[in-house]
Each structure stands twice: as C-alpha cells, then as structure tokens.
Amino acid sequence: MAERFFERLALVGIGLIGSSIALAARRSGAVGTIAIATRTPTTLARAEELGLGDAYFADPAEAVKGADCVIVCTPVGACGLVAEAIAPALERGAVVSDVGSVKAAVIRAMAPHLPEHIHFVPGHPIAGTEHSGPDAGFAELFRNRWTILTPAETADPAAVERFAGFWRSFGAHVDTMSAEHHDLVLAITSHLPHLIAYNIVGTAADLESGIRSEVLKYSASGFRDFTRIAASDPTMWRDVFLNNREAVLEMLGRFNEDLSRLQRAIRYGDGETLYDLFSRTRAIRRSIIEIGQDTAAPDFGRPH
Amino acid sequence: MAERFFERLALVGIGLIGSSIALAARRSGAVGTIAIATRTPTTLARAEELGLGDAYFADPAEAVKGADCVIVCTPVGACGLVAEAIAPALERGAVVSDVGSVKAAVIRAMAPHLPEHIHFVPGHPIAGTEHSGPDAGFAELFRNRWTILTPAETADPAAVERFAGFWRSFGAHVDTMSAEHHDLVLAITSHLPHLIAYNIVGTAADLESGIRSEVLKYSASGFRDFTRIAASDPTMWRDVFLNNREAVLEMLGRFNEDLSRLQRAIRYGDGETLYDLFSRTRAIRRSIIEIGQDTAAPDFGRPH
Ligand SMILES: NC(=O)c1ccc[n+]([C@@H]2O[C@H](COP(=O)([O-])OP(=O)(O)OC[C@H]3O[C@@H](n4cnc5c(N)ncnc54)[C@H](OP(=O)(O)O)[C@@H]3O)[C@@H](O)[C@H]2O)c1
Numbered sequence: 001m002a003e004r005f006f007e008r009l010a011l012v013g014i015g016l017i018g019s020s021i022a023l024a025a026r027r028s029g030a031v032g033t034i035a036i037a038t039r040t041p042t043t044l045a046r047a048e049e050l051g052l053g054d055a056y057f058a059d060p061a062e063a064v065k066g067a068d069c070v071i072v073c074t075p076v077g078a079c080g081l082v083a084e085a086i087a088p089a090l091e092r093g094a095v096v097s098d099v100g101s102v103k104a105a106v107i108r109a110m111a112p113h114l115p116e117h118i119h120f121v122p123g124h125p126i127a128g129t130e131h132s133g134p135d136a137g138f139a140e141l142f143r144n145r146w147t148i149l150t151p152a153e154t155a156d157p158a159a160v161e162r163f164a165g166f167w168r169s170f171g172a173h174v175d176t177m178s179a180e181h182h183d184l185v186l187a188i189t190s191h192l193p194h195l196i197a198y199n200i201v202g203t204a205a206d207l208e209s210g211i212r213s214e215v216l217k218y219s220a221s222g223f224r225d226f227t228r229i230a231a232s233d234p235t236m237w238r239d240v241f242l243n244n245r246e247a248v249l250e251m252l253g254r255f256n257e258d259l260s261r262l263q264r265a266i267r268y269g270d271g272e273t274l275y276d277l278f279s280r281t282r283a284i285r286r287s288i289i290e291i292g293q294d295t296a297a298p299d300f301g302r303p304h
Numbered sequence: 305m306a307e308r309f310f311e312r313l314a315l316v317g318i319g320l321i322g323s324s325i326a327l328a329a330r331r332s333g334a335v336g337t338i339a340i341a342t343r344t345p346t347t348l349a350r351a352e353e354l355g356l357g358d359a360y361f362a363d364p365a366e367a368v369k370g371a372d373c374v375i376v377c378t379p380v381g382a383c384g385l386v387a388e389a390i391a392p393a394l395e396r397g398a399v400v401s402d403v404g405s406v407k408a409a410v411i412r413a414m415a416p417h418l419p420e421h422i423h424f425v426p427g428h429p430i431a432g433t434e435h436s437g438p439d440a441g442f443a444e445l446f447r448n449r450w451t452i453l454t455p456a457e458t459a460d461p462a463a464v465e466r467f468a469g470f471w472r473s474f475g476a477h478v479d480t481m482s483a484e485h486h487d488l489v490l491a492i493t494s495h496l497p498h499l500i501a502y503n504i505v506g507t508a509a510d511l512e513s514g515i516r517s518e519v520l521k522y523s524a525s526g527f528r529d530f531t532r533i534a535a536s537d538p539t540m541w542r543d544v545f546l547n548n549r550e551a552v553l554e555m556l557g558r559f560n561e562d563l564s565r566l567q568r569a570i571r572y573g574d575g576e577t578l579y580d581l582f583s584r585t586r587a588i589r590r591s592i593i594e595i596g597q598d599t600a601a602p603d604f605g606r607p608h
C-alpha cells in the first residue's frame with residue numbers, strides 16, 4: 001500500500017508546480033486531503049474546476065489551518081509575503097516548504113516570519129516545462145527527476161526525512177545540500193541557460209523586420225530550441241535573476257570569457273580551438289542520456 | 305503518379321543529409337537510380353548494407369558519370385576539393401548542388417572548378433538532427449521544412465525550377481535567395497545558437513569536478529536542451545564557423561551587446577528591464593508554433 005506522509009497538505013499558489021504536486025500527491029496517496037489557496041479568484045476557480053484539491057481558500061492563512069504540510073508554490077519574489085501571511089495560522093510541528101528556483105534568498109525572506117514550532121524544509125524540484133498556470137500540471141512531472149532540499153543544519157532530521165519520503169512517493173530522487181551550493185549549481189544548469197536563451201531570442205526579435213519573418217521560417221536549424229525556454233513565465237524568471245544575482249553573475253562571467261575565446265578563434269580562423277571544444281561537449285550529452293536525464297531520440301524525439 | 309525529376313542522382317558524401325536525401329528520393333520516386341560515393345570505405349560499405357543506393361563508388365568522379373543531378377553532401381570545408389575531383393566527369397546539362405550550411409564560401413570554393421556546361425544550383429535544407437553518419441538518415445527529415453536555393457542570377461530558371469521540384473517531392477518548401485542573405489539569416493537562426501550552446505556546455509565542462517556531476521544530475525532544469533545542439537558533428541561545425549566568419553561575428557556582436565544590458569540589469573536589480581524582455585520573447589515562440597515549425601507540446605513532447 002502507498003504510504004501516507006501527511007494528513008493535510010496546503011498549497012499556496014497553484015500554477016504549474018503547485019498543480020503538479022496536487023495531482024502527484026493525490027495519485028501516490030501521500031496525503032489525506034489537499035487545501036489550496038491562491039491570489040487570483042479566477043485561478044482558484046479553475047483549480048476547483050480541475051478538482052485539484054478538497055478545499056479552496058482566497059486567504060492563505062485559512063488554507064494552512066490544520067495542515068501538517070504547507071508548500072508555497074508562488075514565484076520566488078512572493079514567498080516572504082506569503083510566509084508573513086500564513087505564519088500565525090501554522091500548526092505546531094507542520095513541515096513548511098517552498099518550490100522556489102532560488103534558495104538562499106527565499107530562506108532569507110521566509111525564515112524571519114516563521115514560528116519556532118514548525119519545521120522549515122525549503123525545496124526545489126528540478127523539473128518543469130515552459131507552460132504555467134493550473135492547467136499545465138501533470139502528475140508525472142517529478143518522476144525520475146531530482147528534488148533538492150536545503151534545510152538548515154539545525155533542522156529536525158525526522159521531519160526532513162518524512163518530507164523527502166513525500167517527494168519520493170512521486171517518483172522523485174531527493175538530494176540535500178546547502179542553499180548556497182544549490183544556488184551556484186542551479187546558476188549554471190538552469191539560470192544561465194534561461195538568460196542566454198531569452199537573450200538570443202531578444203536579439204533576433206530586434207532584427208530588421210525583413211529578416212525577422214525568416215528567423216521564424218528557418219528556426220528549425222537551431223533557434224527554435226531556444227524559443228521554448230524563452231517562452232517561460234516572465235515573473236518567475238525576473239524573480240530568479242533578482243534573487244540569485246551573485247551566482248548568476250559569476251557563471252555569466254565565465255561564460256563571457258569562454259565566448260571571447262571562441263570569438264577570437266572565429267576571427268583568426270583557428271579551426272583547432274573550435275574543433276577541440278566541439279568534440280569535448282559531445283561527451284556531456286552522452287553522460288546526461290546515460291544517467292536517464294534526457295531522451296536519446298534525435299531532436300528530443302520531436303515529430304518529423 | 306509521382307514525378308521523376310532526374311534519371312540518375314549522384315550523392316557525394318553519405319552522412320545524415322546524404323542518406324536522408326537518398327531515402328526521400330527513393331520514396332518519392334523523384335529519381336531513377338542513385339549513385340553514391342564517399343571517402344571512407346567503411347562508410348561506403350555501410351551505405352551499401354543499408355541499401356541507400358543502386359551503385360557505390362570510392363571515386364566521386366566515377367559516381368557522377370551519367371548523372372543528371374549531383375549533390376555534394378560533405379562538410380563545407382571539403383566542397384571545393386570534391387568539385388575539383390568531379391568536374392571533368394560531369395555530364396553536360398547536369399544540375400550540380402550541395403547541402404552546405406554556408407553558401408557564399410561554398411560557392412567561392414566550388415564554382416571555379418565547375419564547367420560552363422552544367423547548372424550550378426547551391427542549396428541548403430533547413431533540417432537536421434544532432435546525429436550524423438549514414439545510419440542517421442530518414443526520409444521524413446525534410447517534410448514541412450524549408451530548403452533554400454542560392455543560384456547565381458545568371459542561372460537557367462528551368463534548371464532551378466526542376467531542382468526545386470525535386471526538393472518539393474520530399475515535402476519540403478523551397479525558397480530562393482542570394483548566398484549573402486542566406487549566410488546572414490542562418491548566422492542568427494543556426495550558427496549563433498550552435499556557438500552559444502557549444503560555449504555554455506564548455507563552460508560547464510570546465511567547472512570544478514565536484515559541481516560537474518551535479519550539472520548532469522540537474523540538467524533537466526534547462527541545461528540539457530543545450531547539450532543536444534552541442535552534440536552535433538564537430539567537423540561540420542568547425543567548417544561552418546570558418547566559412548561564415550563575417551556574418552557570425554556580426555550577430556555575435558549584437559548578442560554580446562544585448563547580454564551586457566541584461567548583465568547590468570541583474571547587477572543593479574532592474575526587474576523591469578528583465579520582465580520586459582522575458583515577455584517579448586514569448587510571442588516569438590508562439591509564432592514559430594503557429595507556422596508549424598515546432599511542436600506545441602510542453603518540453604518538445606519529451607517523455608515524462
Ligand atoms: N516552471 C518551472 O519550470 C519551475 C520548476 C521548478 C520550480 N519552479 C518554481 O516554482 C514556483 C512556481 O512556479 P510555477 O511554474 O508553478 O509558476 P506559475 O505556473 O506561474 O504559478 C504561480 C502561482 O503563484 C501565484 N502567484 C503569482 N504571483 C503571486 C504573488 N505576488 N503573490 C501570491 N501568489 C502569486 C499564481 O497565482 P494567481 O494565478 O492566483 O495570481 C500562481 O498560482 C516558482 O518559485 C518557481 O521558481 C518553477
């Protein structure tokens with residue numbers, strides 16, 4: 001039988017990640033009931049239409065009453081305000097978490113508001129798509145993907161382990177690390193790739209209008225891959241860059257140095273430097289496929 | 305009934321693109337017989353095992369004898385040498401083409417060798433995958449994708465139209481433009497995206513080894529998309545950058561200016577600049593999906 005980790009789960013924010021958690025938790029039987037709160041009435045109504053929860057609240061403080069697990073699923077920039085709003089209503093011993101793509105800044109924003117009598121276990125599921133909102137969720141989103149937890153060193157190991165079990169019931173793998181380390185690793189695996197994708201799509205959008213329509217027609221030659229990532233939610237991503245500045249600037253610095261070297265190689269016709277790099281990078285793709293983090297099918301298995 | 309455009313097609317080079325043309329031409333009935341030549345004996349033997357053609361030659365000059373259509377499907381850097389080798393054996397009135405991702409430099413390399421009595425119609429199918437070699441080809445590769453032809457202004461319109469019909473028989477759309485314009489548009493839709501993908505994967509590969517294994521584990525957060533493109537053939541891409549230097553450096557200059565602006569916005573916490581860009585780029589993705597050049601399925605429809 002499936003294990004029940006919590007009696008009542010409260011989700012504050014019910015977009016892609018919140019709705020995927022709701023669907024996954026329902027399917028795995030990891031929780032008894034699900035309470036949902038979100039800011040906008042139409043979003044809440046849509047969540048109810050989709051049957052994502054058992055009870056729906058406009059006020060997040062109402063939603064967390066009686067919940068032994070609370071997960072904040074809003075953009076990173078809203079986490080502090082949500083923590084402030086729910087703090088007085090949190091149950092003793094509840095696990096309180098989030099799913100923000102940045103961890104140190106979220107902890108700085110939330111922790112001061114949270115009472116001593118709860119277990120704060122910040123989290124980040126390394127899974128997503130370019131879509132957002134409650135309709136975008138699906139129960140399989142977290143399967144075979146990692147969820148990173150960044151509890152304080154003083155956190156109760158039993159509470160952390162219980163919360164890890166909850167995530168594992170969705171088919172996720174769980175890693176624990178410091179918030180600072182998380183932010184550095186995600187700066188290179190996620191934040192910089194998004195920045196660069198947004199940037200090149202922006203560069204193309206600014207081209208003379210004659211060329212612009214051709215950019216769309218001929219996008220299958222590489223460009224279209226970048227447009228997927230650059231179609232991600234603007235609020236979410238603005239908040240990520242505002243809240244992980246140091247690590248992103250550090251990785252961007254390295255990227256720029258490396259790009260200058262390539263630029264020079266192109267300018268001076270240095271084929272060897274180009275060939276060397278282009279051969280090294282293939283091995284990384286192979287490793288990612290080997291560890292099951294991407295499909296081996298050509299072109300991501302897109303229909304042809 | 306399917307239209308036959310050429311009696312005998314000769315392909316010099318039989319990797320991803322050459323083998324896809326062979327399979328597509330066989331299926332559409334666009335040609336009578338197919339002659340194949342390639343440099344390496346094992347590749348030629350593999351092409352024969354796969355039944356890609358009707359006759360197989362180590363010497364490209366032998367392969368083009370009696371062919372009314374010849375397509376050079378080698379990396380860009382080899383096109384000049386191939387043209388020199390086949391020139392004396394080309395049939396009067398044959399259409400001679402290539403599939404190189406760069407056009408002006410290929411024309412400069414090939415044209416001086418080609419006799420007056422053939423029709424030179426350089427081409428570039430805007431379709432591909434990250435795989436290479438004769439096993440990578442499939443007949444559907446060109447369906448619903450554009451093929452760009454860049455004949456000289458003095459080219460015979462009837463020969464160009466016949467060759468365009470040949471490509472259309474694969475389900476491709478055909479555009480005609482100048483080689484210079486092609487090289488500029490492809491610099492932004494294909495060459496710069498590849499350069500940037502290679503670069504960021506290289507930056508990640510150079511990270512301290514502790515972080516490197518984490519980059520693989522957490523790659524589903526954006527990075528893995530770039531590794532697909534950065535797994536493309538190193539020889540092909542070295543040749544592209546060596547042969548489209550000016551246009552690539554021009555687009556790279558624009559990209560760098562835009563990236564500096566984003567870097568500054570992150571450093572100074574300018575959320576508005578970030579949000580503005582991140583909202584604009586969504587529209588480009590939507591347009592690409594609307595014109596049928598990418599799938600609307602989340603995450604390219606990858607299995608979850
Ligand atoms: N998308 C991904 O790929 C991904 C992956 C891993 C982690 N994350 C993280 O997950 C979190 C949610 O992302 P998502 O993709 O689920 O976003 P989403 O689909 O856009 O949903 C965001 C939710 O938060 C609510 N919200 C937005 N602004 C708010 C505010 N100022 N105050 C209160 N609620 C607000 C929205 O509410 P209303 O509609 O009611 O306004 C909506 O329910 C973010 O922190 C993000 O960093 C995202």
Ligand SMILES: NC(=O)c1ccc[n+]([C@@H]2O[C@H](COP(=O)([O-])OP(=O)(O)OC[C@H]3O[C@@H](n4cnc5c(N)ncnc54)[C@H](OP(=O)(O)O)[C@@H]3O)[C@@H](O)[C@H]2O)c1
Nearest residue numbers: 317318319320321343344347378380382404405432436437
């Ligand atoms: N891949 C794409 O996505 C794509 C898309 C559009 C256009 N293109 C263009 O298509 C052309 C071929 O690309 P591809 O992807 O088919 O490459 P590929 O799979 O690597 O195949 C290249 C073929 O060219 C031969 N070749 C390599 N170097 C050669 C040399 N120095 N002299 C003579 N033959 C040589 C190889 O022969 P051996 O195995 O016999 O050595 C092989 O048969 C390139 O010009 C590329 O720019 C590629």
